[in-house]
Amino acid sequence: MGNFLQVYTLLFYILSSVNSNYLTEGLRNIQKRSIETTVEDIEIHSININSKVISHFAHNVITSRAVNRANISKEVFFNVDLPKSAFITKFSMIIDGVIYAGNINKKGAVIVSGKVDLLVRIGSTNEDMFTVTVNLPSQSEVTFELVYEDLLKRELDKFQMSIRVWQKTLPKNFQIKVDIYEPQGIRFLDARASFIKNDMLTAMKKSFSGKKGYVSFKHTTDQQCICADHSSTLLYDDFIVTYDINRESPGNIQIVNGYFVQFFAPIKLTGIPKIIIYVIDIGWAMNYNSKIKKNLLSMLKDTTEYDYINFILFHHFTEAWKDSFVKATPKNIEEAKNLIRSIHFHGDTSIHDPLLMAVELLNKAHLSKEVPERSVSIINLFTDNRNEHLPGRIQKNVKKAIQGKYTLNCLYFNNVFDYPFFEKLALENSGVAQRSHLWPHAQLQMGNFLTEKATLTLLDIEMHYPENATADLTQSKFRHYLEGDEIVVAGRLIDNDLNSFIVDVKAEGADKSLKYTENVTLQEKYGVQTQQEYNFGDFTERLWAYLTIQQLLKKWIYAGLSERANLTAKALKLSLTYNFVTPLTLMIVTMPAKTLLLEKLSAGYNYQYFSPVKSWVDSDPDFVINVPHKKDAVCFNIKDEPGVVLNLIKDQELGIAVNAELIGNKKTDNNVISNETYFGRLGIVNREKSLKIEVTTQMITILNGDNTEMFTWGDITSVSKEGFNLAISKKKNVTVSFGEGAKFVIILHEVWKDHPLHRDFLGFYTLDDHKFSGGVHGLLGQFFHGIDYEIFEVHKSDKTEKPDATMLVKNKLLTVTRDTQKDYREDPHNGSKVPCWFVHSNGEGLIDGSKKDYIVPDIFSID
Ligand SMILES: *[C@@H]1O[C@H](CO)[C@@H](O)[C@H](O)[C@H]1NC(C)=O
Ligand SMILES: *[C@@H]1O[C@H](CO)[C@@H](O)[C@H](O)[C@H]1NC(C)=O
Ligand SMILES: *[C@@H]1O[C@H](CO)[C@@H](O)[C@H](O)[C@H]1NC(C)=O
Ligand SMILES: *[C@@H]1O[C@H](CO)[C@@H](O)[C@H](O)[C@H]1NC(C)=O
Ligand SMILES: *[C@@H]1O[C@H](CO)[C@@H](O)[C@H](O)[C@H]1NC(C)=O
Ligand SMILES: *[C@@H]1O[C@H](CO)[C@@H](O)[C@H](O)[C@H]1NC(C)=O
Ligand SMILES: *[C@@H]1O[C@H](CO)[C@@H](O)[C@H](O)[C@H]1NC(C)=O
Secondary structure, eight states: OEEEEEEEEEEOOOOOOGGGOOOOOOOTTSOOOOOOOOTTTEEEEEEEEEEEEETTEEEEEEEEEEEEOSSSOEEEEEEEEEOTTOEEEEEEEEETTEEEEEEEEETTTSOOOSOOOOOOEEEOGGGEEEEEEEEEOTTOEEEEEEEEEEEOOEETTEEEEEEEEEESSOOSEEEEEEEEEOTTOEEEEEEEOTTSOGGGGGGEEEEEETTEEEEEEEEETTSOOSOSOTTSOSEEEEEEEEEEEOOSSSEEEEEETTEEEEEEOOOSOOOOOEEEEEEEEOOOOGGGHHHHHHHHHHHHHTOOTTOEEEEEEESSSEEESSSSOEEOOHHHHHHHHHHHHHOOOOSOOOSHHHHHHHHHHHHHHHHTTOSOSSOEEEEEEEESOOOOSOHHHHHHHHHHHHTTSSEEEEEEEOSSTTHHHHHHHHHHTTOOEEEEOOSTTOOOOOTTOGGGSSOEEEEEEEEEOOTTTEESOOOOEEEEEETTOOEEEEEEEOOSSOSEEEEEEEEEOSSSEEEEEEEEEOTTSSOOOSOGGGOSSOHHHHHHHHHHHHHHHHHHHHOOHHHHHHHHHHHHHHHHHTTOBOTTEEEEEEETTEEEEEEBOSSOOOOOOOOSOOEEEETTTEEEEEEGGGTEEEEEEOOOOTTOEEEEEEETTTTEEEEEEEEEOOOOTTOOOOOOEEEEEEEEEETTTTEEEEEESSEEEEEETTEEEEEETTOOEEEEETTEEEEEETTTEEEEEOSTTOEEEEEEEOOOTTOSSOOOEEEEEEEEOTTSOTTOBSTTGGGTTOOOEEEEEEEOOSSSSSOEEEEEETTEEEEEEEEEEEEOSSOTTTOEEEEEEEEHHHHBTTBSSOGGGGEESSTTOOO
């Protein structure tokens, strides 16, 4: 059993701003291992968090040292939660004085074969958890060091850096140290943490003066304990540092060694009215109503009287609240609230028409001048489904209709795969996409929507840098600027003889166009004006690379295929040059007989479902194995010739076996060759009870010794014998059980009698399998006692919409694909979708042996 060395959550609250919203979410289903803590064995000596922040680019070093005091080896975990936008740059371990350092490689280039003893993954973007596990020998000592970099974002006039501390074991020495250097000077600095009790305030120090700020927190076990109860979580809270800088001019430029970064943040401008149309899908499941309504109501609170609002509710109809926009006066807001309260959510619908209607309403409002000319128009879509068979049609038509004039934000309430669709839709229309989960414990995060934030003060910001002085610029045109935010642009200086250059910033303000000009002198082009102690490499260059990679990855989302290849190549090159673990790279730590992979997931895919069924096989034939502890499933497909009989379950000890025979499609005259096979005949044998059951698409036959009982699928009947039950549900299913703990259901798929190709076929589902012995085998049976796997390296595949990933299962690494299969128990026609990790090549690597090993002579074989 492992010992929780530590769990940190370092969350620099990433506040979305319009210019760089790379919103992805994680693979929530990747479950953290459940860890039993035996505190005494692993002694955590120290944990140090050391942050150096220069021009709000943070370089963080986390070091932790532990000793195994047990007389046997123990697993030690090192877990860190990273900010979503952070890139890891370094990781190393020192075990008994030997250093093992990670190397960054191109993803896919390194083939890791054989047994993987040590696995590190960084990912699940929402919970960017970094995890390393080491099996530490008795009396050995390990030191972990993790370094990552992140740009702090400014929102509502401050930068916020939040370090969440959650740990089970109190280290002997625990220290947080944050050094800040801001060339423009620090305006204020604050730090707090509620785990710090009054009598411990002395443990925290904070100060700032001029360009420097300093925060520290130090705790040793000699000091009074933070929490009385040693057995429970000792520290669980955020350690938050907030600060802001002085701004004499709106566009400060920092230059170090040929790279510049401009931080642009004009202040005290008049707000620009917002014209907001909320497009609300009311096709939601009833149980989430209150959650969604509550959030809609709170969004309305953030509008001002200068703003204009309207609503479109859609279901199988599309209806606007008002024909034209109304001012967000208290009276209208109240009316809008009543509208929201009265919404009755139901069924499915498509977002296509409602979005076009929203664009039309905005067009009309602008054309008829019912809304101010200087304003920003926003469409906020709330939906749980695109419900459109041609997603490309929506994207194309919406983009065409909006013509770059309006911002489309998408809030997607769901847990399945459509999120990339909404992300693309929003990004293409200068908006942001966000996903909220619907399950009970999920927090709705709606705080990142443009409309909810501070006052919008500038539109269409264009930063112009002379072409003869600069190159390789990051994004320099921005749609919106919110009061209290900051726009960041970085680039390279061309090595020429210029002594100065002019930066022009053009933007639209509330009542006029604005222009800012900055004369940048280049005498410090090669002179570093930063202090040595703060200088982690050339921060402007690293910040430039960091921003460029983030923006390339964001562009990738809505780029075409050929463009994607270019974006990937560029981002990869930068990631390797600057040592960033990005979605395109992988960090590998090589140890004797051990390989450690370190990665950042490119995009998360999220879903959740619960199904009481354990495993099944249906259709042509697709095998699905539920993995309840992961709230996920694995699946595979077995292809073979019609007539082949496959063993699904075989338990010699219990004397039970289930076999199934493949049938093909009907032969056709017009040369249609189809390789599809299905199960047409199933045999269930119980040796102890001298019982054989044959289920075909026509008949159900029970052979009990010399007795034969025959039924058709049209019957409604049940047969009960000692320790055996069979029930036929007319035209639907046959349930078979052998006492407690062995229960199956067989589904009949009827196709139209004169179907030119298809025949009727069967599906087989295990409802209960806990009676089976440890020796149970077969294509389904071998999974009855559970299976464990790890998923990592999830990456988008260029070939399909479905992402690929690497699965670590049975000590093998397999490439798997995210897929969906169907559970047809409820609805034999349409089925209900079940996401799963698909293992290719007839389940090779997942199943023991190969498919050949499961071919049996007949449907009653049990040898
Ligand atoms: C390890 O320690 C346990 C109890 O602390 C003791 O029972 C056991 O004999 C020890 N084993 C060895 C190999 O020293
Ligand atoms: C650089 O370009 C600017 C206009 O963009 C021009 O005014 C200036 O003369 C150019 N400087 C040099 C050295 O070519
Ligand atoms: C910019 O500043 C430099 C140095 O102070 C000066 O020589 C140059 O004339 C200025 N340029 C403009 C356009 O004001
Ligand atoms: C990709 O890069 C190549 C070479 O740099 C260039 O010729 C091509 O036009 C680029 N394609 C796209 C779609 O940007
Ligand atoms: C059927 O299988 C053969 C051989 O495996 C393959 O060449 C052919 O493309 C398949 N046909 C279809 C329609 O899948
Ligand atoms: C069998 O079909 C009936 C009728 O549709 C349904 O009520 C029952 O739940 C099904 N049994 C199982 C085990 O799925
Ligand atoms: C299956 O789907 C079709 C169309 O998608 C629908 O008309 C039908 O009602 C569905 N069947 C059931 C049983 O829900």
